[in-house]
Amino acid sequence: TYDRFTLILNLTYNFLFPQKLKDWVAIENDSNDPSKRQQLINMMHSAGESIKKLGGTVEMVDLGTQKLCNEQNISLPPVILANIGKDPTKLTVCFYGHLDVQPAKIEDGWSNDPYILTEKNGNLYGRGTSDDKGQILAVLNAVEALQRHELPVNVKFLLEGMEEVGSTGLPTLVEQRNSTFFSDVDYIVVTDTSWLSNKPGITYGTRGNCYFLIEVECSKQDLHSGAFGGIVHEAMSDLIFLLDTLVNSSGHIQIPGIYEAVSPLxxxxxxxxxxxxxxxxxxxxxxxxxxxxxxxxxxxxxxRSRYPSLSIHGIEGAFSEPGTKTVIPARVIGKFSVRLVPNMEPSVVKKQVTDSLNEKFAERNSPNRVKITSEYGSKPWLSGTSDPQYLAAKKAIKRVFGVDADMIHVGGTLPIASHFQEVTGKSIMLLGIGGPDDAAHGQDEKISRINFIEGIKLYAAFLQELASL
Amino acid sequence: TYDRFTLILNLTYNFLFPQKLKDWVAIENDSNDPSKRQQLINMMHSAGESIKKLGGTVEMVDLGTQKLCNEQNISLPPVILANIGKDPTKLTVCFYGHLDVQPAKIEDGWSNDPYILTEKNGNLYGRGTSDDKGQILAVLNAVEALQRHELPVNVKFLLEGMEEVGSTGLPTLVEQRNSTFFSDVDYIVVTDTSWLSNKPGITYGTRGNCYFLIEVECSKQDLHSGAFGGIVHEAMSDLIFLLDTLVNSSGHIQIPGIYEAVSPLxxxxxxxxxxxxxxxxxxxxxxxxxxxxxxxxxxxxxxRSRYPSLSIHGIEGAFSEPGTKTVIPARVIGKFSVRLVPNMEPSVVKKQVTDSLNEKFAERNSPNRVKITSEYGSKPWLSGTSDPQYLAAKKAIKRVFGVDADMIHVGGTLPIASHFQEVTGKSIMLLGIGGPDDAAHGQDEKISRINFIEGIKLYAAFLQELASL
Known part of the structure; x- marks a missing residue:
């Protein structure tokens, strides 16, 4: 049976599948950007329709609204809860993924418009091709291909649209649906991951993340550096000073006590x-x-995966464009995040970081207004690697790619993985088809055509192997 | 005669003058932004036409092209050299000003569109109202008003469009025209200045400025902080470290030797x-x-005027938008400037700053690529205050405003002032009509209606007083 659907895939879908990916990539649904919210909502509905076409039952769950920093309320995108097949004699596998994307503009240095799928040298370029639209689509394609023969398991989907900004509302929904939607789920597979090398891999752990903002304000409006340079305590130099206390040149985090909770290897x-x-x-x-x-x-x-790290991402409110401007910015917001590993607790890290920054700032004796806030905090996750779904995934990788699977502990964050584990108690596995050089959050994000097509086969083979274990 | 044109001004022009300012403000001619270059060129031609309407002779001097950092060449805006009147029995006063503006976007925090002149509570808001379109227009209006009676001096104009980015090409032009255009000039008046309080002032000195860029590159493209956080030397932390070596919390510049050249008060x-x-x-x-x-x-x-200062303006290439993004920026450019006072030399300051940063970076032992460049360097300027034009300006202020003039040493920079002095050997004076709270480079730049209208009278009275000394 494997050979039969492989043949169908190769002949029929090699050309058809990328077309659907093109449609999805064209939807500019950056969840960071409130002005793109309607497109994000449209994306969720479009994915819901795709599942219905496969005979699925789809619930679009309304999560209410989100309050922006300007106090405006905007709708959250709906979450998709869906199932295809309800045979009680079969196992049930729930796939989790997200349809929102990171910010992308051609001016950031993309070779092509990030929202126009562009094929070049065997790669499919575009925002979301790898993270995570392409991987969800691969699962849908696998289900479609299996249906031509027989879907060996019941498949469920939990698809969200706020992953890139911390999965707003999702943890609560998982808790609310634990005894209903999740009750008959045997395994949870997260698609939002990639391989560490060109060798296919299975991910058994992720780091957590706390995102911080340091806001410093020296005046109500920007000042001319000629008229005020030398007589005001400038917000930028206070911020630069604070950011420089965070991490040293070897990547060692300088926040007192932060390494204490790291569990021994x-x-x-x-x-x-x-x-x-x-x-x-x-x-x-x-x-x-x-x-x-x-x-x-x-x-x-x-x-990169078993120790915490701290990265400084940028500054909002300062002069950031090309050229020169002799401004003293009035209000600047420094942004950084700390990746967490077992057994670091987000609440403890938040306190350690905030205390350290406040202490350093007090030493500086600046009259400026400082506010340290944390945007979200998510726990690290680490799983056992001998659950049946891990064995099935290993077999599927061997079958489709002819190699042994890499067992991966990624440095990135997937807050929902640890939350799934805590709330449902089910076995969680991350099985992605993205390559190590897909530039998920960077310029020229892509998925290779081979990964995309063979990835569809991998998801199909995985479901077959799991059913026949 | 003064009372007669005062009357004309009050009755006729109080309503007419702001209309012309509105037209000029509407031209978005930020000289920092290559995409606005055509508007900048249009602005120069429009000003040339205005001078011709007053009977002036106008030469539009082509300064050739400017090479952008992407190697593209774009046209420099022309410089206006003009004269109104050529009576050898009269004195000749040359007014210098600039028609380009600083960057401005409503998103920066403006209350109204910066390019739509908006009158509110007696103020005329808009980019360029004070710095420097409004002040040049006031001189033109003064000339027009005087012409109804008699223009008491010959008036020349040197108007440029690249002041906000360092007066590209102008110093050479001044040298080339020293024995022609400047040969019959008795006094040079710079309009590009403002008062220090609500009391009208005359400026006799400015600080110089050196603008620096620190570029740090850690990779060819932005990296995901999950995948690379903790294992790469991040460009941002190197840059933050370097920027933090520049100035302490009391505004004291930390560059070795930089205060040595400061002349005693x-x-x-x-x-x-x-x-x-x-x-x-x-x-x-x-x-x-x-x-x-x-x-x-x-x-x-x-x-603020007699000591050097250092301001950090911003960072290009890092995440600078609202929201959160977990990126490790590949290439970041920190921007700062140092204001210079007598007798600091730009070339010496450039060396001191570059040496200090290179030394600090070497200590850090980072594999990243660092490049320190300086965009422009301009000398400070300090004049004697007993030249005839200073006396005439003091008398004019007393006549129009009924108060004694403030004698001002500004903290801002006007490279061309020191250059005029060095090349032409003429008496230089800065006489502006902008108020102390005009926010020249900030949000909600404005000129008050009173300053604008009374300022026209001031320039007219100044020319009359100078002729009758």
């Missing part, structure tokens, strides 16, 4: 890192990185 | 600062500044 974990593929030189060349902070593959893998 | 200078009006509490309330770095009026005046 086990021998079993060490072994998994040793077995994982990670092409140091390839990644350095691809991204133009001269030197990593650590030298060996194992150290790098451990540091 | 004379007793005469101290006296001028003591006599100058500066409404500390009013300015604090107006701009929402809680506390200045210095306490007394004299200290503040000295620090």
């Amino acid at each position: 086990t021998d079993q974990e060490k072994k998994l890192y040793e077995e994982t593929e990670y092409d140091l030189d390839g990644i350095k060349a691809k991204y133009g990185i001269d030197r990593f902070i650590y030298k060996t593959k194992e150290e790098l893998l451990i540091r | 004379t007793d005469q200078e101290k006296k001028l600062y003591e006599e100058t009006e500066y409404d500390l509490d009013g300015i604090k309330a107006k701009y929402g500044i809680d506390r200045f770095i210095y306490k007394t009026k004299e200290e503040l005046l000295i620090r």
